[in-house]
Amino acid sequence: IEIGEGKNILIKYIDMSDPDAEGFRTLTFEINGAVREVKVLDQNLEVKSDRKLKADKNNPFHLGSSIPGTISKVFVKEGDAVKKNQPLLTVEAMKMETSIVAKEDGVIDKIYAVEGEKVSQGDLLVSFVKE
Structure with a gap:
């Protein structure tokens, strides 16, 4: 790739890993002689792992499940x-x-769970904003 007059970047594809449990593959490239890796979500795969948002423990307006169970x-x-x-x-x-x-105290912004849904510990259930 020529990015400017006299400035070229040589990119060479080396390898692609198998998808991990979350559906990400690691792509390996050589860029001007230096090896670089990039994680990319393979959107063609059906992922069976839990992809639910997790509550931020440092955010008092994120409420997560304290136990695994059912809403x-x-x-x-x-x-x-x-x-x-x-x-x-x-x-x-x-x-x-x-x-x-x-x-x-606050106002409910979003509810991430419904009655009967299974949740894991730490899953984000409710977020709200300060009044």
């Missing part, structure tokens, strides 16, 4: 105003229910 009840909807410690939904695991409560 048994959702008490709020998008746009609802909520108060600190207000129950938002419950997760059931082995006949035990755990309430997911608001950490701060």
Whole structure:
């Protein structure tokens, strides 16, 4: 590739890895003699791994599941105003229910889970914004 007068880049394709569990392949190139790797999502594959968003533990407006289980009840909807410690939904695991409560006052921005859905620990369930 000529990028300017007297400036050329030589790119040589070397290898492509098998897809990982999340559907990413590592492509290996040699660029002007230096080896570079790039991870690329193979969109032609059907990925069977969990691709759910994870809650940011440092963000008080991200609420994640504290346990793996099934969403048994959702008490709020998008746009609802909520108060600190207000129950938002419950997760059931082995006949035990755990309430997911608001950490701060705010307004529900998005609900990422529906009743009956299976969730893993750390999956993002609800995000909200400060009032």
